[in-house]
Amino acid sequence: xTEWINVIVQGMLIGGLYAxxxxxxxxxxxxxxxxxxxxxxxxxxxxxxxxxxxxxxxFNPIASLVIVVPAMAALGYGLQRFLLNRTLGDDLLPPLLxxxxxxxxxQNGLLELFTADSRRLQAGAIEVASIPVIPGISIGTLxxxxxxxxxxxxxxxxxxxxxxxxxxxxxxxxxxxxxAQLMGLDNRHVFALGMALxxxxxxxxxxxxxxxxxxxxxxxxxxxxxxxxxxxIGGLGSLWGTLLGGILLGVAQGxxxxxxxGWQMLAGHFAFLIVLAVRPEGLFPKVH
Amino acid sequence: xxxxxxEVDGLDAFYGDFQALFGVTMRVEAGAIGAVIGANGAGKSTxxxxxxxxxxxxxxxIRFNGVAIGGGPAYRTVARGVALVPEGRRxxxxxxxxxxxxxxxxxxxxxxxxxxRVYELFPVLAERRALPSTALSGGQQQMVAIGRALMSxxxxxxxxxxxxxLAPIVVRDIYARLPSIVREGSAVVIVEQDIVQALAASSYVxxxxxGRVALAGAAGTLSREAISAAYFGV
Numbered sequence: 080x081t082e083w084i085n086v087i088v089q090g091m092l093i094g095g096l097y098a099x100x101x102x103x104x105x106x107x108x109x110x111x112x113x114x115x116x117x118x119x120x121x122x123x124x125x126x127x128x129x130x131x132x133x134x135x136x137x138f139n140p141i142a143s144l145v146i147v148v149p150a151m152a153a154l155g156y157g158l159q160r161f162l163l164n165r166t167l168g169d170d171l172l173p174p175l176l177x178x179x180x181x182x183x184x185x186q187n188g189l190l191e192l193f194t195a196d197s198r199r200l201q202a203g204a205i206e207v208a209s210i211p212v213i214p215g216i217s218i219g220t221l222x223x224x225x226x227x228x229x230x231x232x233x234x235x236x237x238x239x240x241x242x243x244x245x246x247x248x249x250x251x252x253x254x255x256x257x258x259a260q261l262m263g264l265d266n267r268h269v270f271a272l273g274m275a276l277x278x279x280x281x282x283x284x285x286x287x288x289x290x291x292x293x294x295x296x297x298x299x300x301x302x303x304x305x306x307x308x309x310x311x312i313g314g315l316g317s318l319w320g321t322l323l324g325g326i327l328l329g330v331a332q333g334x335x336x337x338x339x340x341g342w343q344m345l346a347g348h349f350a351f352l353i354v355l356a357v358r359p360e361g362l363f364p365k366v367h
Numbered sequence: 368x369x370x371x372x373x374e375v376d377g378l379d380a381f382y383g384d385f386q387a388l389f390g391v392t393m394r395v396e397a398g399a400i401g402a403v404i405g406a407n408g409a410g411k412s413t414x415x416x417x418x419x420x421x422x423x424x425x426x427x428x429i430r431f432n433g434v435a436i437g438g439g440p441a442y443r444t445v446a447r448g449v450a451l452v453p454e455g456r457r458x459x460x461x462x463x464x465x466x467x468x469x470x471x472x473x474x475x476x477x478x479x480x481x482x483x484r485v486y487e488l489f490p491v492l493a494e495r496r497a498l499p500s501t502a503l504s505g506g507q508q509q510m511v512a513i514g515r516a517l518m519s520x521x522x523x524x525x526x527x528x529x530x531x532x533l534a535p536i537v538v539r540d541i542y543a544r545l546p547s548i549v550r551e552g553s554a555v556v557i558v559e560q561d562i563v564q565a566l567a568a569s570s571y572v573x574x575x576x577x578g579r580v581a582l583a584g585a586a587g588t589l590s591r592e593a594i595s596a597a598y599f600g601v
Contacts, residue, residue, distance in 0.1 A: 244469075244473060247462060247466055247469065247470050247473070248470070248473070250459065250461040250462055250466075251459045251461075251462060251470050253461065254459040254460055254461050254462070255457055255459060257421065257441075257453075257457075258453060258457045258459070259459075259470075260420075260421070260440065260441040260442045260445075261419060261421075261441055261442075261445055261450070261451050261453065262442075262445065262470050262471055262473060262474075262515070262519070263442045263445045263446050263473060263474040263519065264442055264470075264473070265440070265442045
């Protein structure tokens with residue numbers, strides 16, 4: 080019994096991380112109908128920037144966030160303003176192709192710079208610290224911290240999106256680009272801010288995953304799939320739904336892995352396919 | 368004569384290969400209400416969209432406050448003080464009534480209009496400020512669209528078919544408030560299919576026909592025959 084509770088709790092905690100992958104993805108899809116195929120690779124890029132920061136400046140990986148987050152946000156702004164904005168239009172295909180190309184470039188660039196070796200960020204004693212909850216079940220301090228951070232990030236996004244002038248600009252531009260311009264909003268700038276916010280979240284997710292598991296230049300696409308699955312399970316346009324989608328995915332993977340380590344990924348994909356078959360609009364679709 | 372607030376001179380506009388406006392010329396004085404009338408497809412909306420900066424145009428073809436503004440971009444034109452109430456209202460469905468108004472004022476142009484004064488002009492909106500804009504009736508949505516444009520404190524407000532699809536009593540209600548908008552110093556250009564309404568509300572009328580100005584003159588001086596000739600081209 081405690082064994083299964085343990086599996087579910089651990090799955091929930093990793094689910095927070097998946098939700099964070101997904102949140103940035105769904106944010107930019109929501110604002111500008113852009114499917115960012117390079118999202119996973121940008122997560123890995125953030126992990127490598129954290130690695131360089133931690134090794135050259137001697138920062139604790141968590142502290143490296145103060146550099147990685149602004150760096151990725153700036154990268155996101157530039158990427159959108161000078162490259163991706165030019166691909167946006169009535170056709171969904173050009174941005175898809177360009178971000179796919181970007182994904183290839185990032186993967187190979189990282190391979191060239193850092194080789195294919197697996198890396199890991201060392202966070203020190205916190206990695207093995209845990210909090211006993213009931214006999215037989217302890218929660219790792221690090222996973223708990225990551226989960227809390229994920230919930231906080233999604234809560235912040237929710238606040239920004241629905242309670243601030245910036246969020247209003249995001250929603251208005253998403254509704255009607257032409258009329259948004261009549262309100263004095265330069266949509267190229269609004270889109271660039273959206274991508275900056277998305278990559279700031281990517282940066283947090285990248286650092287957290289780098290502390291938690293090994294990474295190498297090729298793991299990006301799998302993170303992208305987890306992100307997509309969490310978004311679809313939760314329902315497009317709902318941030319809290321995305322969090323639940325991530326948790327569901329994490330729990331399914333945990334259960335699969337517990338039955339047979341080879342089933343981890345498969346169980347996650349199964350959970351996704353079941354939701355897609357039974358409720359294609361996701362568990363908490365945004366009502367329009 | 369002082370320089371007019373808006374001066375359109377030899378404006379051409381195109382949708383791809385199709386030319387919608389041919390050398391349109393018009394002027395609007397500060398504090399005046401001008402009307403643009405014409406049949407469907409005469410180019411009325413295209414004219415307003417061009418002034419608002421949504422259509423490509425020669426910069427010199429549109430002068431506002433003495434500055435060449437033809438060709439936009441629209442977000443800069445609104446910052447200069449030109450607001451468009453688009454045809455079909457086009458409120459932001461994801462935003463509440465109040466958020467729609469707030470986003471209209473997000474540039475922070477100084478002036479008479481603010482949230483409280485828009486609610487004073489349209490008291491019914493104050494009661495419904497928290498509702499999604501889609502939950503309002505057509506007339507109330509039109510009030511939000513006008514209020515949203517006013518929030519940018521424009522010197523010139525362009526209203527595209529604000530009576531379309533509304534009950535006559537609602538139209539009268541909305542038109543009754545135009546003078547109080549002008550009183551606060553904005554000029555207004557209305558585009559109307561309803562000629563009687565347009566003549567009653569405005570001081571100067573332009574009639575477009577197939578992309579050209581077929582008739583222009585002070586509202587009181589134009590005979591019905593001249594207007595229908597210019598309107599239908601017979």
